[in-house]
Amino acid sequence: SDMASKFLLEYFILHTYFLLDATFPSFLKTYVGRLLNKEANTFSSRLLKDREPIIRFIDYERLKLESPEIFGRSFHLKILKESLLRTIADIDSTFSQDAFKYNLNSGSTATVVLIVDGQILVTNLGDSKALLCSEQYLSREDAKATALRIYHQKRRDGTILRFKDCESCKMAASKGLAHLVLKELTRDHRPDRDDEKSRVEKAGGHVLEWSGVPRVNGQLAVSRAIGDVSLKSYGVISAPEVTDWQPLDINDSYLVAASDGVF
Template sequence: MVYFSCVAGANDIRDTSVAIVAVFDGHNGAEASEMASKMLLEYFTLHASFLLDTTFSFLSNISKGMLPNKGGHGYASQMPGEHLGDYALHTGRIKFTLSKIFSEDFHLEILKESLLKAIDDIDAGFGKEASGYNLNSGSTAAVILIADNQILAANVGDSKAFLCSEMFQSPHEAKATLLRLYEKRRREGASIRMKDYRNVKLGGLPHFVAKELTMDHHPDRVDERSRVEAAGGYVSEWAGVSRVNGHLAVSRSIGDLPFKSFGVISVPEVTDWQPLTANDSYLVAVSDGVLEKLGTQDVCDLLWDLHTPAPLELQYSPSCSYSLADCIVDTALERGSMDNVAASGEA
């Protein structure tokens, strides 16, 4: 959890807490994922603090009738017009007008920009290290920011972020869900039995539904393939998986220096801020190794079984009694996943 003092309206400066849920999945070595996991919070905090300090300085100078000189980072300019609202703050890639700074969601824009800058810095920093030490590793990233009861998701590669949201089902829908879970676990060889089934049929029950927050960056996605091919790369299939230049199975990543000149980028795809509702029970980020044997709905089914008075009595890994993330990972391994598995979650 990180805490910041943020502008929130024209006459309001308040403290905002930010929680981060993240998963990094390395390939061709662990160096890129290890650096990303170690540096994300530091870079994110650094950029958020800098942008907020720059904003406060800008507002202070405006109130004193002074403006910083144009040039470098964090300069101000006046757009055509003579009103105070015509002033704008420039911070590298972005420009904030006073009306935007005084809006209720300005601090959320700062947090979003800080995350994008942090991932860009991690990729640039690892690129220098990779060049110096001849490293070819890369990493995916799935990151969720939580602030003011809102969430933002950003991803690079094929790690995934999603919500498990509670939805009440009619008796007919509940019966179909229970039968699906029952048959699935029986196929997996689990010893299970129904309980309270009569009450379920009469009254229905709540259940968790998966809501995906990210889209995978695979080379066969039309827009991703177009970028790779425009940069001189190609997409071909090997072992049933589409790959950049016949090797890399993702079209966006941190690191992967040999592929950066062929259209592989580290720019995250962002699902912008959206409010959490009372029905949103779990936030989850997982590597693709988890999803090799479990779908996102399977993970939500697992959490529903564990943390609600579900009418199926099932046997799970011992880790499920104390760690949501370990439970998801261990369940994927028990189902036979052979890839790297990692998970992070927030209830």
Template sequence: MNRKAFILAVVLGVFIWILSLSCATAGEASTCLAVYKEGGAPAAVNKSTKCQSATRQGRRKYMEDRTFCTLDIRIPFPHHNGTRDTPVGIVAVFDGHNGAEASEMASNMLLKYFRNHAFSFLSNTSTSMGMLPDMGEVEHDYANSHNGRNMFTLSTMFDGDGAFQLEILKESLVGAIVDIDSAFSEEASRFNFTSGSTATVVLMVDGQILVANVGDSKAFLCSQTFQSPSEAKATLMRLYKKKREDGVSVRIKDFGLTLTHFSAKELTKDHHPDRPDERSRVESAGGHVLEWAGVSRVNGQLAVSRAIGDVSYKKFGVISVPEVTDWQHLTRNDSYLVVASDGVFEKQSPQDVCDLLMELRNTSSSSSSSSSSSSSSSSSSSSSCSYSLADSIVDTAIGRGSMDNVAAVVVPFGLKTQPSHGCSEVRLQTYVDEDEPVWMKDNSSYTHQM
């Protein structure tokens, strides 16, 4: 083992030891992790270029889902030449229930809490050059309250393969989610809120992704896969049957037999109380898992075993600590990242969503090639930019019979041919009332151009 690798191992060991002390003393508000790892072979990576978001109230009386997406947060990590900005993307869906307060706070406060945690780690990491990133007034205030936790003195730890940076970003996200829950719990007690929310958050850094999940929203990749002729035939028959189930009049010969398709690579596991490990925690805390209306629920009522908020269920084993799918490299075949609330999946699966995106891409490719030289096509493409791939996903979910609110965020990676549905507009749809607390009015709605 060379000197640099040895130093890195020692520093990471100290870092984990400090976090374990935090876990032992801070309870649920600590940065303790539940981690499981999935695949993702390292490869040259397609850069993401745009971000799309869509929500629909659907057949529900109120809209409780929220989305968040930004692909260019800059975190100034120490470097041997001073500091170097690391671009970070965050994609998130929050599925609220029993009110929109929890999902609203989570979507509004995620970025602030994430940055606070990241800058706190950095401010407590004194470099050999005595450098401190320019944090701004808010981050300085936060950092000054954590002066007692200086950890490392080696700027070399921020060079090399970036493992230390990734660890800091992971801990910052986990800490942000748990702290949002703590802050909301205080507000819930003050304003008598009974609401809760899922939180499915994806970090994107330098061609790698990490997912922190609380509840039953989903994150997955649609990855281009090559099929054998027999597999292609089976895919064709599956798509044909799905169209017929949707009431679409279609013939088998209308489908082209192709040797490529998108396969869904799921990045999350649902936190339902009938999952053995989740049931064990709930029952150990004195809760019960009972089935109502065909769904397993905590004490016969709450359908998720992890959530932001749901304060009255915390004593029965419902927690806000996210389950983390650790860093993995994107590959050239990974074409789309999709994050969506469970309403999208009432009548369809992640694979159905990937099939839809493949259909849209193929339709777009054929239509754009036939009209690429027409000046009118560019104007029509521009006018259709308000309807995105995310819109297609949520509208298809409702069309197939979903009874829930639906929300989806789509990030297309570096495809040679982007569907004409693809737009660079991100809408954060919110719910604000004059009688609600101040944090719900901050940044209540905006459109972010990526």
């Protein structure tokens, strides 16, 4: 986990840069080729006359119209997603090299969240989680019933209600009460999950319970992880599961990302 935390941002920035650097030049070459075919005479005469670099003659407004996917937000979100997947693969590769070299048997789970322009993407390995908490409002009828339930509960508990407490209940009943709704953005990679168990068994591994917990070969309690090189040949993989880009709502209030020690 220390290595993953250390290299995550560095690798992610590098992969994003490399992908953008590889995408745009190749796209511009294709565009210039089309331009030469469509407007060969005009383009050639201008090039010979002005002796300016080709890039000066590219009509970027036309380029945006012809290939909006390159300049649209969805394209950049795809780049960021691919960069993150490559980052996690590289971190696993880097750690695995050290693990083989120094005979290390450790590993790590991971949950990584990207938030860009009001969109959220989550990747996870193992049993660390990401939870999104959103505010939702009850209808007036439900709010009134909730306010009365709170009032009677306080009376039963022996709480002395003051006038302003009753006014607060009335206000809540008239405007509606907010409550938090929890949405889990990740799925735990447990060895006994049907798809995970199938992969482990196809690789020659098996799932056994030890102390009431399903484990790969009776050892590891997760079926995906960074590291844990001794079990990679038995179906433990480092490919994360992705909850793809989705828009955040104005009522989304809290995001919790934490390891299994919290949950």
